[in-house]
Amino acid sequence: MSCCAPGAETIAESAAEQAPSGDEIMLASRRLGDGNLQCDLSVPGLHCAACIHAVEAALSKLPGVEGARVNLSTKRVSVRFREGARPPLVETLERLGYAAHLFAETEETRDETLSELVRAVGVAGFAAGNIMLLSVSVWSGAEGSTRDLFHWISALIALPALFFAGGIFFRSAWGALRHGRMNMDVPIALGVSLAYAMSLYETINHGPHAYFDAAVSLLFFLLIGRTLDHVMRERARVAVRGLAALAPRGATVIMADGKREYRPLGEVAAGMRLQIAAGDRIPVDARVITGESDVDSALVTGESEPQAAGPGTVLRAGTLNLSGSLVVEATAAAADSFLAEMVRLMEAAEGGRARYRRMADRASALYAPVVHLTALLTLVGWLAVSGDWHRAITIAIAVLIITCPCALGLAVPIVQVVAARRLFEAGIMAKDGAAMERLGEADTVVFDKTGTLTVGRPTLANAASIEPRWLAAAAEIASHSRHPLSRALAAANAGAASPARFAAVREIAGCGLEAAAEGHVYRLGRADWALSEGEPASAGTVLSVDGVLAASFDLRDEPRPGTWKAVSALRSAGFDISVLSGDRASNVRQIADLAGIDSFEAGVQPAGKAAAVTALAAAGRKVLMVGDGLNDAPALTAAHVSMAPATAADIGRNAADFVFLRDSLMAVPFAVRVSRDAGRLVRQNLAIAIGYNAIAVPIAILGHVTPLIAAIAMSLSSVIVVANALRLRGSEPEVAPVLELAPAPAGATP
Numbered sequence: 001m002s003c004c005a006p007g008a009e010t011i012a013e014s015a016a017e018q019a020p021s022g023d024e025i026m027l028a029s030r031r032l033g034d035g036n037l038q039c040d041l042s043v044p045g046l047h048c049a050a051c052i053h054a055v056e057a058a059l060s061k062l063p064g065v066e067g068a069r070v071n072l073s074t075k076r077v078s079v080r081f082r083e084g085a086r087p088p089l090v091e092t093l094e095r096l097g098y099a100a101h102l103f104a105e106t107e108e109t110r111d112e113t114l115s116e117l118v119r120a121v122g123v124a125g126f127a128a129g130n131i132m133l134l135s136v137s138v139w140s141g142a143e144g145s146t147r148d149l150f151h152w153i154s155a156l157i158a159l160p161a162l163f164f165a166g167g168i169f170f171r172s173a174w175g176a177l178r179h180g181r182m183n184m185d186v187p188i189a190l191g192v193s194l195a196y197a198m199s200l201y202e203t204i205n206h207g208p209h210a211y212f213d214a215a216v217s218l219l220f221f222l223l224i225g226r227t228l229d230h231v232m233r234e235r236a237r238v239a240v241r242g243l244a245a246l247a248p249r250g251a252t253v254i255m256a257d258g259k260r261e262y263r264p265l266g267e268v269a270a271g272m273r274l275q276i277a278a279g280d281r282i283p284v285d286a287r288v289i290t291g292e293s294d295v296d297s298a299l300v301t302g303e304s305e306p307q308a309a310g311p312g313t314v315l316r317a318g319t320l321n322l323s324g325s326l327v328v329e330a331t332a333a334a335a336d337s338f339l340a341e342m343v344r345l346m347e348a349a350e351g352g353r354a355r356y357r358r359m360a361d362r363a364s365a366l367y368a369p370v371v372h373l374t375a376l377l378t379l380v381g382w383l384a385v386s387g388d389w390h391r392a393i394t395i396a397i398a399v400l401i402i403t404c405p406c407a408l409g410l411a412v413p414i415v416q417v418v419a420a421r422r423l424f425e426a427g428i429m430a431k432d433g434a435a436m437e438r439l440g441e442a443d444t445v446v447f448d449k450t451g452t453l454t455v456g457r458p459t460l461a462n463a464a465s466i467e468p469r470w471l472a473a474a475a476e477i478a479s480h481s482r483h484p485l486s487r488a489l490a491a492a493n494a495g496a497a498s499p500a501r502f503a504a505v506r507e508i509a510g511c512g513l514e515a516a517a518e519g520h521v522y523r524l525g526r527a528d529w530a531l532s533e534g535e536p537a538s539a540g541t542v543l544s545v546d547g548v549l550a551a552s553f554d555l556r557d558e559p560r561p562g563t564w565k566a567v568s569a570l571r572s573a574g575f576d577i578s579v580l581s582g583d584r585a586s587n588v589r590q591i592a593d594l595a596g597i598d599s600f601e602a603g604v605q606p607a608g609k610a611a612a613v614t615a616l617a618a619a620g621r622k623v624l625m626v627g628d629g630l631n632d633a634p635a636l637t638a639a640h641v642s643m644a645p646a647t648a649a650d651i652g653r654n655a656a657d658f659v660f661l662r663d664s665l666m667a668v669p670f671a672v673r674v675s676r677d678a679g680r681l682v683r684q685n686l687a688i689a690i691g692y693n694a695i696a697v698p699i700a701i702l703g704h705v706t707p708l709i710a711a712i713a714m715s716l717s718s719v720i721v722v723a724n725a726l727r728l729r730g731s732e733p734e735v736a737p738v739l740e741l742a743p744a745p746a747g748a749t750p
Contacts, residue, residue, distance in 0.1 A: 025089060028102050030335050036066055040103040041077045043093060045175070046070060054096055062087040076103050097179030117227045120165040124220040127161035131213045138210075151203040154212040158196060165219045166192055168226075187371050191400040192218060195707050198393055207390075211397075214707035218401055221715025251276075251283040254327065265334045276326040281318060285337040286328035288313045293324035312479075312490065316646075338646070371403040378701050395703045402700045402710035403693065410718060411685035414725040419678040422728060427661040428671050435657035438641040439672060440679035441622050445570055446613060446635070448627035449581035450485065451647060453591050454557035455663060458485055460492040462554040470551040472498040474543045477515050477524045480505040485541055485555050486513065489524070509606045509633075512541070520545055526582070527552075540584060557587075562664035563595045569669035571596075576621070580609045580635070610634035626668060627656075643668060677728055685721045692717040 029037040046055065052070045055077060059068035064085025069078050077100070081087050093100045134150045166189070173189035192215050199210035250264045254273040268274070268284055276282060278293065294306040295315060306322055309315060315328065317337035334340060375396045382392035416436065423430050430436055447453050463471065475493035478486035500517035507513050512525010523530035523544045532547030541553045570577060579600035581588045588602040604612070609627075613635045616623050625632070625639035628647060636642040636655040644656035645663075653659050660667035696713055699705055705713070 024102065026086065031083075035083055036080045037083055039079050039081070039089065041079070041089065041093070041100045042075055042103040043070075043077050043098045043100045044075050045098045046075050046077075051098075055093065055098065058092050058096055059087075059089065062089070062092060095179070097175050114227070116168070117223060120168055121220065121223045121227055123161055124165040124216060124223055127157050127165075128213065128216045128220045130157055131216055135213045147208070148203065148206055151199070151210045151212070154210065155196075155200055155203055158199075158212040158216050161216050162192065162196060162219070165216075165223060168223070169219075187375075187400050187403075188218075188222065191397055191707075194393070194397050194400070198390075198397065209394075211394075211707045214401075214711050218707070218711030218715070221711055221719075224715065224719065248281050248283050268330055268334060270330050270332050270336075272330045274328050274330060276321050276328055278321055278323055278325060281320050282315045282328070284317050284330045284334050285332040286315050286317075286330050288315065289327045289329050291324055291326040293326050294322040296320040296322055314482075371400065374403060374697070374701075375400040381701075382703065391703070394707065395700070398705045398707045398710040399697065399700045401707055402696050402705060402714050410721050410725075411689050412682050414722055415678050415681045415685060415728065418725050418728045419674055422674050423658075423671060426667065426670055426674075428667050429659045429661070430671075431657045435641055436675040436678055438622070438657070439624065439675035442624040442641055442672070443574065444576045444616055444621040445578075445624045445626065445668070446616070446639070447577070447579050447595075447597070448609075448625075448632050448635075449579055449583055449588055449591050450557060451483075451628035452626055452632075452645065453559060453563055453579065453595055453665070455560050458488040458555040458557035460488055460553055461556050462552075463492050466551050466553070469497075469499045470543055473500065473502075473522065474524055474551065474553065477502055477505060477513050477522060477543075480515075481507050481513055483507075486524075488555055489541075489553060521547075523547075540587075557591075559591060559594050560663060560665045562666040566665040566667075566669050567595045567597055569666070570672070573669065573672060575624075580604045580612055582606075606632070606634050610638045613638045624668075624672075643671065674728070681725055681728055685724055688721055688724065689717065 025039050026037075029039040031037060043055070046052070055070055056068045059065055059077070059079055062081075064082045065087050066080040066082065068080070070076075071078070077093075079087070079089055090100050131154045134154050138147050138150055169185045169189045169192070172185040176186060195211045195215040195218070199212045199215065201207075202210045248265065250262055251268050252260050252275040253263045253268065254260055254275055260275055265283055273289065274283065274286060282295075288309055288311055290311060292308070292310045295309045296306050296319065309321075309326065314331070317334070317340070378399045379392050379396035382395050383389060386392065419436055420430055450458070471489075472493050475490045476498040478489040480486075500520070500522075502515035502517045502522065505513060505515040508525070508529075511529040512523060515522045515524075525541060527540070527542045530542050530544040530547075531549055532544075535544075535547065535549055541555055542549055543551045543553070567577060577597050577599070579588060579592050579595075579597055581600070581602055582604055583602060585602035588600050592598070592600040601612070609632065613623050613625055617638070617640065622640040625635050625642045626644070627636055627642070628644050632644075633655045636644065641658075642656045643658040643660060644653050646653070646659055646661045658671055660671070692713075696705070696710075696717075700710060
């Protein structure tokens with residue numbers, strides 16, 4: 001059931017004609033920023049755990065390759081390799097028997113695989129039903145020529161059904177054997193072929209028993225299970241393609257001479273000016289230069305109400321421009337934009353090698369040699385004991401059929417597919433399945449304050465009392481940062497001209513921004529960092545010139561929606577909760593009180609946050625870190641598992657295991673609940689799969705199972721695993737009501 005995608009041969013043939021050259025792979029590769037490149041290849045022939053293991057192992061051994069990961073749902077192979085290296089990726093895949101071409105998000109518009117599966121299920125079901133009707137007469141006592149006639153009719157019905165429906169397995173098995181590999185379809189094809197051949201021999205020799213019904217019924221049940229598996233994986237793919245479809249195919253670029261030229265999306269680069277008409281989606285991350293409009297960010301951030309956009313507004317790729325024409329400046333290429341990042345996170349959700357999945361993959365990879373050896377030993381053993389080769393072969397066929405580890409191969413990935421889709425529907429992106437496993441294990445939550453417990457959209461409360469030139473200077477310096485406080489200062493300027501043009505603006509994590517102009521050093525940020533010794537103490541954010549106070553800014557933020565309720569839900573779920581913030585103590589205490597959090601630390605530097613998380617880990621705690629800023633990145637990396645809002649800085653989103661797109665902090669307890677439920681279902685599925693084999697295999701070896709019963713039992717075990725995973729979809733996007741030990745504090749957001 002976790003095996004080959006039907007129609008892969010046809011797709012592979014067309015893919016082989018498009019096999020990319022080494023130069024094309026290099027051009028299509030994406031820089032990762034750590035000295036590595038990543039190339040994404042589409043490999044339609046991928047079908048099971050054995051394929052995943054073979055591809056990842058072979059590619060990872062190539063010179064210069066840092067790692068390879070297979071996503072079975074999207075049939076994508078992502079390879080990370082060092083800059084300057086030219087590993088023979090396509091050639092290596094072809095030696096393994098897999099055709100490959102460059103991956104395109106929208107390359108597949110019709111699900112031919114599902115169509116072929118449905119046709120195969122129909123043919124196998126029709127044949128199995130008719131053969132079973134004929135078998136009833138034989139079971140009822142038909143003898144002699146009547147029995148032989150029914151057997152011959154069954155053979156004639158079964159033969160075309162085996163070729164059509166069984167072709168899915170035979171093509172896959174032959175492709176693996178032709179390239180010196182084994183996969184799950186080899187023993188299936190062998191078992192079906194032996195069952196038919198033995199039944200035909202019995203029919204020719206007027207034997208009393210034939211197993212045409214077992215051979216065709218095996219295909220029928222296998223195809224049902226495989227169709228369920230494909231449908232679940234396709235749902236994940238549809239979610240990814242739907243997200244990618246938010247980006248248009250191209251954009252209207254305003255050239256240097258004022259001419260407008262339509263360019264494909266791949267040719268849009270950072271710094272280009274783009275014309276966005278009303279009704280168009282923003283193609284890449286951009287900043288508004290001229291024009292005013294209302295924009296709909298619902299599909300990107302979950303914000304239900306249209307937002308006003310004007311000069312300086314930062315817009316994410318996928319945002320819909322509603323009312324007015326805008327001229328924007330691209331701040332990132334399409335491959336580096338927010339929407340592409342979300343697509344990559346969504347695709348990666350199934351690909352992580354969590355502990356349970358590694359166990360299941362290793363067991364599935366060992367399946368083919370183990371089951372062949374088991375069937376062979378059973379055959380030899382029964383021949384030695386009884387001397388009846390007919391009975392020995394029948395029992396060996398039953399063992400060959402009943403030991404299929406489809407349930408084991410599906411136990412983990414099917415749950416991860418369902419869980420990833422469930423999180424996606426709630427606006428939460430998971431980096432991989434291992435992250436879900438770690439989140440289910442977490443017992444401590446550490447929150448950042450600004451942009452995490454708060455909405456990250458502070459306002460300047462004392463703008464009227466600040467000298468306009470200093471407000472303008474602070475706004476210009478702040479425009480170089482994505483920190484929420486910087487955005488608030490940049491937006492607070494009423495249009496006054498800055499007293500200087502700043503050069504070499506740099507952001508110092510946990511401190512603020514430093515800029516140079518006309519021989520003077522300007523600092524915007526924490527007072528204890530910006531001011532020289534001897535300067536009068538000042539609270540909050542300040543602007544200094546050569547260490548001398550120029551202006552002090554009173555920036556105020558509001559709690560995120562659902563903050564108090566989320567904290568209450570987490571506490572009821574058994575979490576210890578604390579806040580680590582670089583802000584001053586009074587601000588941190590105010591937000592912590594509103595959120596209902598007793599433990600907090602203020603004025604913590606980035607290294608201090610990471611050290612605190614590391615100390616908790618050393619004490620045996622498994623920490624979930626929730627943060628958004630540049631200064632949170634070390635702590636996000638150090639934590640057992642981490643989350644960041646979509647408004648987080650790029651480095652924060654990259655460091656986090658989960659990204660939530662909507663404003664409400666209820667995303668945190670919801671993700672915890674889904675991850676814990678997913679972990680529980682994975683353990684149940686593994687128990688079902690292992691328990692099935694522990695019970696069924698000995699019974700089959702002892703000769704108490706016919707090939708037909710073996711086919712039904714094996715297929716039912718896989719269907720049970722899939723059905724158990726589907727129970728996760730019953731969860732509502734809101735967490736269950738929690739026990740509220742105290743009323744929400746005044747000002748807390750519900």
